[in-house]
Amino acid sequence: MTNNKLITPRKLSGFMELMPNKQIIFDNMVDKIKKTYLSAGFMPLDTPVLELSEILLAKSGGSIDKEVYHFNKGDTSICMRYDLTVPLARFVAMNAENLSFPFKRFQIGKVYRGERAQKGRFREFMQCDADIVGLEDLPVVADAECLNLVDKVFKSLNLKILNRISNRNILFGLVEGLGYKDKTEEILIILDKFDKIGKDNAIEELKYLGVDDENCQKLIETTSLKGDFDFVLSKIENICDNETFKKGIQELKEVGLYLNAFNVDKNCYNLDLSIIRGQNYYTGTVFEAIIPSHPEFGTVCGGGRYDNLAGYYTDKKMPGVGLSIGLTRLFDLLDQNNMLENVKQTNIDVQIIPLGDTLLNCLSLENFLSQKLVCEVNYDSRSFKAKMREANKRQIPYIIVVGENEVNSGVYQLKNMSNGETFNGNKEEILNFLTKSTL
């Protein structure tokens, strides 16, 4: 290995790389999410990061969005996945014969988007998705099951959320009732960005589409409604009577009943008609969760109901409902705002420092203590003083110095590095003491 020409070590911009003490916390969050999904009866799926371009780009008719990382290998055109939904669609279409429906799967994995790097946006980020996919039909109770899961998963993360729920049939029906059915998509796009552009601009854009004053008012009033299910439903129940609108009302009523039966905390969700969600594949229930103490975080979890998951790959109709948490972004926000729990320098419970020729005894002691503790021997060649300094810097909670005396007597002195207190005992007594103190 020649060092003549060193290459400056650096990583690609827009890629998160945590120091190990933060990575532990990230991994713990992943574990909690995973456990919650599993306990709710969702099974894991782990599709490849790479897919055939033809498959991944079916939606756009094969044209490659500039966000998507893609390349050729031999004659094969390959893409990196940019979400976990398209791979799910491909998987259920491929394996429909061998799956039981409703099929409940979760996938926690990284996805890739080569978009312009900016603060809070990552090119590689972890999505934590859970979906319920039906065959032919899927009752509305599945939507409530996902909403219940959103509640559980954020409880497991110890984050208080407000899940804002709506149903796209309400707006579809309202727009239809007002006589603008052919302009539904354009109107929804304007209403979806209401918060960003403000009321006046929204009205202007709606008018430009041909919506008259009175109807502008109606649209904006309706999408401003939020509160508990009964309250909001009582306000809108009779404002429209086409089938689409009535379907929306009916579905929301059902969702409300089911969330009650699941005993979901009423402070953690509401009915909020401003929730639209941009993607036009949503067809019923939609939701976006925020952290009310930090509204500036924006949506930390979103999802909804779609009619036909795998229509590009199969004639089988597969309606579904799902949720997605963008964990990389959420973690970054929590980190920036000092909201991460249990940030420690190290996961070591106790470090053993040999003094003189006692290494073998230290290894035996480590082996004994590591039954229940995270333990290491500091075999570094630096001086004793340097080792103590290092242990302090790393905030190692306990140390044991092992010299000849300790080897001969079998009695060790444990030192609490934060308050200097000591405890003397044989290895069993030390283990007992530490398991009581640290676990």
Next chain:
Amino acid sequence: MTNNKLITPRKLSGFMELMPNKQIIFDNMVDKIKKTYLSAGFMPLDTPVLELSEILLAKSGGSIDKEVYHFNKGDTSICMRYDLTVPLARFVAMNAENLSFPFKRFQIGKVYRGERAQKGRFREFMQCDADIVGLEDLPVVADAECLNLVDKVFKSLNLKILNRISNRNILFGLVEGLGYKDKTEEILIILDKFDKIGKDNAIEELKYLGVDDENCQKLIETTSLKGDFDFVLSKIENICDNETFKKGIQELKEVGLYLNAFNVDKNCYNLDLSIIRGQNYYTGTVFEAIIPSHPEFGTVCGGGRYDNLAGYYTDKKMPGVGLSIGLTRLFDLLDQNNMLENVKQTNIDVQIIPLGDTLLNCLSLENFLSQKLVCEVNYDSRSFKAKMREANKRQIPYIIVVGENEVNSGVYQLKNMSNGETFNGNKEEILNFLTKSTL
């Protein structure tokens, strides 16, 4: 969404994609490995899947091996990582100032090699690496720490291994002692493939290099030695006296002592001088673990000591020692040989089936039972008979059918689907019964 032209759903060849009931087992193995690494005081690292080509290909001077997936995005040449060692080198070189050494990290992640797909070889596979990296120096006890970790990690997986340990200085020294120092690499390559090509071919190739009869014999005899440390060391201790050889002997003696102190089961490792490991960056201890009941699996874990991890990126000398488990391949072998533990169709403990208009009651019951159990309500629209058939097919262990009577009385009947036995009780009694039966 138009279904006019369906795209046949398929994945890239050479990519593992497990059905969810197998994925659960894979994930459990990952969890066990992770827990073992963490308990041994290793901290997690998660480097990006993508790296700058200049960084990843430093070793080959920038030339791109055809195995490596690479592409350009704008002006940037990007590669997918093909192992976890080069990213580790980049990371420690970048962050040396902020790390404590010896730096113990593990990384469990997928790596990518676009090689020709063949049975048992995957283009995307999960590596489970653990390394200890020193600054300037790293004592031999670190090698023993890794060997101890290999033992622990396979115990956690309930797999009985034999870890075959050697030290490259033994062979370096022997070859030097026989007068072939300038041909060390060629000779090691031949000896490394001894098992594959057989004795006669090995001798022929050695002779072609200019090794005489007697020395061929010596080389082959020595690399055939295996057994417990004391036995093998006593056989070779005096066959050579150059510094390299003596260093090898000394290091092996130390490793033997440390493994003793760690109380590693002597049936799980030996000293085996046939272990060379192809990669020429190993400079001391090397090891390869096999599963003795299935030698045809080959090496399930390998690793060793290297002198200078990050020499392409920094002038800092960083010796290290590490181990790597190729989990995708190991899992595939275990699966093919029916050696996976706890293969189940589903993770559901109990399924609740509504009969008539009892869905809300079922959801409350689910909510109660899911405190401690994995529970689901079967809200599918199929007939009761079809639901029972499906529950049987999915091997769901328990079901509860909830009709009007159950709602009114609050007493449910739990049915064990494997033996037909029933248990009657209110929801608390059901939960008690099930937690005793299934957990």
